[in-house]
Amino acid sequence: MFLLRVYMAFDPRQLEILRPQLVRFAALQLRNDALAEDAVSETIIAVLEHPDRFQQQSSFKTYVIGILKHKLLDQLRRGKREVQLGNDEDDDRSDAEMFDALFTSSGHAMEAAPSWGNPDETLERKEFFDILQLCIDKLPPKTGRIFMMREWLELDTDAICKELDITAANAWVLLHRARTRLKECLQISWFGARA
Template sequence: MQTDKDSPEHWVDEHGSALYRYALIRLRDEHKAEELVQETFLAALQARERFAGGSSMRTWLIGILKHKILDQFRHEAREVVLDNPEPGGDDYDGLVEESFLADGHWSAMISDWGNPEEALEKGQFWAILQYCLDRLPKRLARLFMLRELLEEGTEDICKDLAITPTNVWTMLYRARLGLRQCLDKNWVGEARGS
């Protein structure tokens, strides 16, 4: 059912910040996030008759925004191929080598993070996860966001970014190694008081 609150003059007040946060955490760019929020509202205006009211207005708007973000990533991925990306290529390139000795053992001990349930209940964990996500190299971040925060499957990501599955897995592996290391340094280190 369409309530008065759902009418376009209330959209920005009701949903603006929620959409902005959704976009910002994925795009990591304030301007782009604002831009896509605006585009989402404009697209929603045109498609308004198609909002059946089966789901909430918020869910419907986020669905539109999600598509805008996917388009943005596809677009960027094509651009990056053209100007052949980040010279020096910081995709955490050296990270796998650094993490292991020549014989394949870990080069440093993996520390115990304790009870994971407790971790997720602490506000601090989320702040540091955000900090670490913000520090992912750009190409890795895009791929990682597609996979983990937009929940795309490998097949779709391969199509979106025009890379092979093996490539996707390698990059996700690096992103995870990097995030783990960052969390370990900033969160667990902190918790231990070191």
């Protein structure tokens, strides 16, 4: 058992509030609910064992997510998980058809992208990240996973390809599809523009 310091720069109940989001993200990356729960538990224990490490240089959520990110990377590097990718051919086919519908035969976008206003102001709003998470959750599982591995875990293409046993070309196609679908979802759900 561990001792909690008398003074904490955060309310431990904040961890209860964050826990479902942490579990959802860990499960997306690890594809194993038990390992996801373990990673989140390790993260929460690390936060509670060393409350003095939270220096309030970022939000508490950002701090906790940073710890979870390292726990997930450690598990991915150790290879202590089961790969359950399944057969995503149907998802890939329908995803490709939806993606192709966004472009003309010459490869240009069907419509010009609308203005998204000031990106810095948008990123400061908590609601934006809630909508972004919903958009990520709507992606096909393999597409969402590869996007999060690249953008959130910051793995390079070689590491992603090795982890998912795919080619670099396949990885880039999936990343491009993920970004395009997220852009479309954000245009509709956040910026109010119809695609």
